[in-house]
Amino acid sequence: MSDLGPRPDFELLGRLAGPAGPELTCEACFEELDRYVEHELAGGDADRAVPGMRAHLEGCPACREDHDSLVALLRAEAEPPARA
Amino acid sequence: MREASTSVGGRRPDAESAAWLDALSAVGREREEALERLHALLLRAARFEIARRRPGGRERRALDDLAMQAADDALMAIVRKLHTYRGDSRFTTWAYKFALLEAGVKVRRRAWQTREIPLEAEGWARLADPRPSPAGNAETAELIAAVRDAIAGALTPHQRTVLIAITLNDVPIDVLAERLATTRGAVYKTLHDARRKLRARLAEDGLALDGAREGGTA
Numbered sequence: 001m002s003d004l005g006p007r008p009d010f011e012l013l014g015r016l017a018g019p020a021g022p023e024l025t026c027e028a029c030f031e032e033l034d035r036y037v038e039h040e041l042a043g044g045d046a047d048r049a050v051p052g053m054r055a056h057l058e059g060c061p062a063c064r065e066d067h068d069s070l071v072a073l074l075r076a077e078a079e080p081p082a083r084a
Numbered sequence: 085m086r087e088a089s090t091s092v093g094g095r096r097p098d099a100e101s102a103a104w105l106d107a108l109s110a111v112g113r114e115r116e117e118a119l120e121r122l123h124a125l126l127l128r129a130a131r132f133e134i135a136r137r138r139p140g141g142r143e144r145r146a147l148d149d150l151a152m153q154a155a156d157d158a159l160m161a162i163v164r165k166l167h168t169y170r171g172d173s174r175f176t177t178w179a180y181k182f183a184l185l186e187a188g189v190k191v192r193r194r195a196w197q198t199r200e201i202p203l204e205a206e207g208w209a210r211l212a213d214p215r216p217s218p219a220g221n222a223e224t225a226e227l228i229a230a231v232r233d234a235i236a237g238a239l240t241p242h243q244r245t246v247l248i249a250i251t252l253n254d255v256p257i258d259v260l261a262e263r264l265a266t267t268r269g270a271v272y273k274t275l276h277d278a279r280r281k282l283r284a285r286l287a288e289d290g291l292a293l294d295g296a297r298e299g300g301t302a
Contacts, residue, residue, distance in 0.1 A: 010224070015251040016231060018279035026269040033181050034173035059279070060272055061250070062188070062257040069133050069184045074177065076132065 023055035029063045037070045041078075097171035104175040108166060123159050125176065129183035130154035137191040150194065154186035161186070192256040201263055202253040204245065227291060234285040243278035250275055 024032065032050045039046035047054050057064045097105065107118035130151040138147060161182050169178055235244060249255040250271075261271045286292060 012252070013227065013231060016235075016247065016279070017283055018251075018276070020283070023276070026272045030181065030185065034177040038173045038177055059276070060257065062192075062268060065188055066181065066185055069136060069188060070177070070181055072136065073129055073132050073180055073184065 018059040019055035021055045022052050023059060024050075024052040025056075026060060026063055029053060029056050029060070030066070033063075033067060033070060037067065037074065040071065041074055097169075098174060101171060101175035105166070105169070108163075119159065119163075122162065122179065123155055125179065126158045126162075126183040127151060127155040129180045130158070130187040133184045133187035134191055137188065150190050151187060154183060154190055157186045158182040189258045192258050193262060196256065196259040201249055201255055201260065204248050206253060230286060230289055230291050231282070234282050234289075238281045238285040239278050243274055243281070246271055246274045247278040247282070 032053060036046050036050045036053050039049045057067050096102070104118065104122075107114055108122070109115075110118070131148070133154075134147050134151050158179075162179055169175065172178075235247065239247065246260065249260050250257055257268050257271050257275075261268050264271065283292075
């Protein structure tokens with residue numbers, strides 16, 4: 001079987017199959033989200049710091065949105081304020 | 085005011101986080117002021133999230149009410165769970181996730197409040213009719229047929245409903261959880277179990293969606 005690439009039918013099958021590796025639960029994901037995101041933004045090895053997080057974020061669209069929002073908020077805060 | 089030297093779970097948070105903890109653990113005016121500052125922080129995060137999810141939303145007043153509700157609910161959750169803060173991240177990062185969660189859930193539920201959950205058949209149709217693709221499509225069509233059979237034969241009706249709603253019909257997991265009167269975590273557990281059974285059935289048939297690595301919940 002070839003890798004699940006970006007083709008629409010493969011993408012659909014990938015969503016059905018979900019992540020194959022061990023993953024966190026939604027509750028554990030929420031517990032660790034702040035630590036994981038700070039590791040990511042600091043350029044650290046977030047996946048080593050929080051095993052199972054990446055797989056969960058691949059499989060859970062809602063937790064993925066929470067993750068992306070926290071990253072976006074922290075990035076926005078780190079940006080220097082726009083000059084008038 | 086006590087010294088900002090709070091130790092959390094053996095770790096020492098940074099000075100700003102420790103100051104937050106001290107102020108929120110104080111009594112009287114100091115605590116009230118800290119709660120007001122925290123609420124303002126949470127409201128800003130909730131507005132940020134809602135603006136991301138509903139850019140240019142015309143229902144400005146309703147969305148601002150939604151942000152206020154999210155900030156209120158996040159503040160209550162934080163006060164309730166303050167003892168669980170371990171100092172693994174900055175306190176503000178820890179607090180933001182509560183506001184973003186509350187705002188995200190509220191936006192998704194609002195977007196779906198007048199919509200029915202799509203019927204399973206709609207998801208089946210999507211799976212049955214993949215867009216044309218170049219050579220190799222026969223192999224894909226065979227795999228899709230096997231997936232359909234596995235979903236129909238290996239999953240319980242509840243697992244089937246959850247899998248199809250979330251993966252094929254794009255129903256947000258929070259919305260589905262609310263309609264099923266359960267939690268995001270419980271719905272995701274069902275989804276996880278359904279996916280594991282699906283992969284196992286396909287592996288029995290000599291097919292694999294992902295190299296047949298067996299998964300589990302960490």
